Amino acid sequence: MAQGSAHLASDYQFWLQKLSVWEQASSKETQQDTCLHLSRFQEFLKQMYEILKEMDSNAILERFPTIGQLLAKTCWNPLILAYDESQKFLIWCLCCLMNKEPRTSGESELNSWIRGLLFHVLSTFRFNMKEVGLFPESLGYEPVDYCPRLLKHMVSSLVSELRDSHLNGVNTQSRMAPERMMSLSQVCVPLVTLPDFEPLVEALLTYHGCEPQDVLSPEFFEAVNEAFLLEKCGNMLLLFYRKKIILPVSSVINLWFRHLPSLEKAMLHLFEKLFSSQKCCLREMECCIKESLLPQAACHPSFFRIVDEMFRFVLLETDGAPEVLAALQVFTSCLVEALEKENKQMKFSLKTYFPYAAPALTALLSQRPEAIPQRNRLQPLLHISQLLREAVEDHTHGDSGMMDPPPREGLKLRPQQGPFESWFLFVHFGGWVDLAVEQLLRKEAEPPEGLLWLLAFYYSPQDGSQRRVQTMVELKLLLNRLLMMLQSDSLSAMDLQKAAESPSADPRPPVCGQLVRRLLLSLLLWTPEGLAVAWEAVTHMAHTDALTHEITGFLDQTLYRLNHLCIEPSRKLARELLQELCPQV
Template structure:
């Protein structure tokens, strides 16, 4: 505790000296120093407020006799006051100093002085003559008398200059010097959330000079990205994409921010996931392969860390659906080849997977499924061609396109057809990519036995939910691994939804299956996924039943 107090006292003196130095000089270097230290100073203000709010005004003045001096210097520093968060914290601190029941003339005078400071802060940073005088100097303009209406003109002038420099790149004399670009971006750090500065922020983000190195400061990119993520500014997609292209940490932070929203403790339905993903603008940005591959690598890492958690798989597949929609909207299919998006996948396999499975007529769906199975099997198990593709890499490519798994299940449950080995292999590989070839063959045998049992029960009269549940249990004496149990439940649930004969016993069968929280969560996810993809695979009756089951099971 003593150490904490000593650290706070040292910080207090440091910032008091800084504020005095910033107050005494208005040079370009001083203003840049203010911008670069602003985030740290704001954290210091927050610390001070947490202490002040627990004390009465008299105790505050005893512990911090110069607190009024520090806050006043802060109030009259336009670069600090320009940032809306600083205004808010400063107001909180000033309110702590107010004596609710002043008993002496000194206390009343102090209250009056504090109210004057509050009035100044609450004037919403008017940019009057005195305040605006600092900005033209730091932006390269001569110091003149500015009025509030001229602030917009100054911003528009800078925007025009940036755009003219960008469009007239052949005229070397009209390029903006890199030093000026750096200075301009640093001055904008505390101003990015102010509406009048939005055109300048956009112009800076989309400006591309001819320098080999970045001409804008990292602090500027971080401030803009943070403001965008916290919805304090609204930027056009092209500006956001440019931001992520030029500053990789911002792209990574935005992707992690999306993951936090998607994988929160509360279960998100796929429609909600889709809204979050589209709102993030990441699918639109990922139309460019360079951004897609970074986001995709982060999905890969999360899948590895979570052992292929179903919610992560679902999010990846929804993201791919949003990306496909964005590509179609922007008509960029021919601009980049599939190889640029998936450089490690076999081109022939990627081309087949990238087709829209729902667009294939039902009578023609088996052939592309068997072709996909053959190509994946060659990549995973056939090493005669010197394939360097490991099982995980092939699986990771496959899971991007989850619609093919739905089609494979649909084909296997067709009562008139003998289950093709290729489809059995495809489903076993999707659910157990880590298995070796021998274990995979054994799982294929078990899956075929399960299918035969389920389809045989469909012909029994009366149809029993308990019998269906028993049929889905492991056919061997060894307990089925969890992943194989998940595949069995997927088949049984699909049968209940897609087969009219099973609709009457669907709820009873689902309640028998949902005997643990984990299995219930899994079933809820499957029903939600079915509704999300229902337009492609399910008839109206199945869609209605899935919605009813989802609603009832969610309330249990």
């Protein structure tokens, strides 16, 4: 290497002087002189790369202190860049200068400067530069035609080399060296948003070597993920986005497999969209979730566990906020749809997705409630209730003699392994709660205890057994009053409001109040008698901003379900009520 460095140094000053002359004049004679020396300069670049690749960046700068000046002058000479081989070796030389793990501000600034040169080299041919006119014209091209073709040719060559390297597998002589893969990925960091580079980005994402650690730069994964995710634009106070790069689903999933921080960031971006200050209806939630490609990725159990843990954390942090519950249920619905579409049910068992739950319970919950005939819906609901009750009450059996805690303000979730895990599994599949309410409002049926327990557990998972029994008793009394009123000749909104009030002197806890309002709203929307007085009853109920927000959330959830079931006239009424109440939220 010493002999090569000495030979390189002998030509070094000659080419540095030549480059200075070429950049100071743009006459036809200068262009001709450049073209005359191009083959020799290209050989010089090749020899320089062969020597530099054996040295680290600090050693290079010590041995050749003005090499940055030489390479920068080369980068700004369009006639040199017109040769794709010259461009290729120039890129590799620049990559050799980059410090793989910068530790000082000076090293970081040098890396940024080199990335700027790389961006210029690889993007300059997207424009019509008159200076390159002499070279392409001699080949029979117009510059505007030649330059994009040159860039595409170089990208195509690199893609072919990557694919050949990937196919060679364990053949180490034919496989691309890890150091070169790392350098290539670093080169692409500032260029991933250029459309011409999408094939190269895709090829890098699908490349897998035999090394124990990934051979691509973490900055490359982060840049691709940022380009794929929706970028902020428009009103800076609100979060609206547009996509900057289009990649196949398989490439995006490969990205997340190889760089889990990118998956986590994709989930955070989704949360930011779903829970922004502007209220997001469930249909918009569904579009955002499907567009994110996260349900397709979550078909793989390892991805699902990460996504599910992030939902779990948000639920605990927000004490089960209705918006988070709705988002989790829509996401689960999209996941089930993706599983069905990709036919992966046989590939992974449901136990893999929900390891803490009984397989029988998971199998029941994963069914689509709407697909079950009306006459057969009660039995699976009771079976779900029985399995959940066994899991919850068996876990808390040792504490059954303890006093229940006093009512709390709102839903306060506590991550106990048994009850919380059972509740967390259940809330993934919110359609069963809707089905339970429908069954309870059937006039010809006595309210089954199993359904009463199911609703009490869904709305108050933190309650102990004594308080849950008390809620079930109150719920049954309320249902009996409501069903008796439905059988009367005339039904008024005021009568319904009075029937929903607590018969005892103690006010209901807020969570129990949510359950009562849900029953009342369901009765108004799902029974012929209730439809007639729905407008007046909802107006009486929505007398505060908090209650209006809660009611619009329920109406949106109902409308989302009815749109999927195509049920009228309830769908028409829910839409009209939403339009009336939304300006007040």
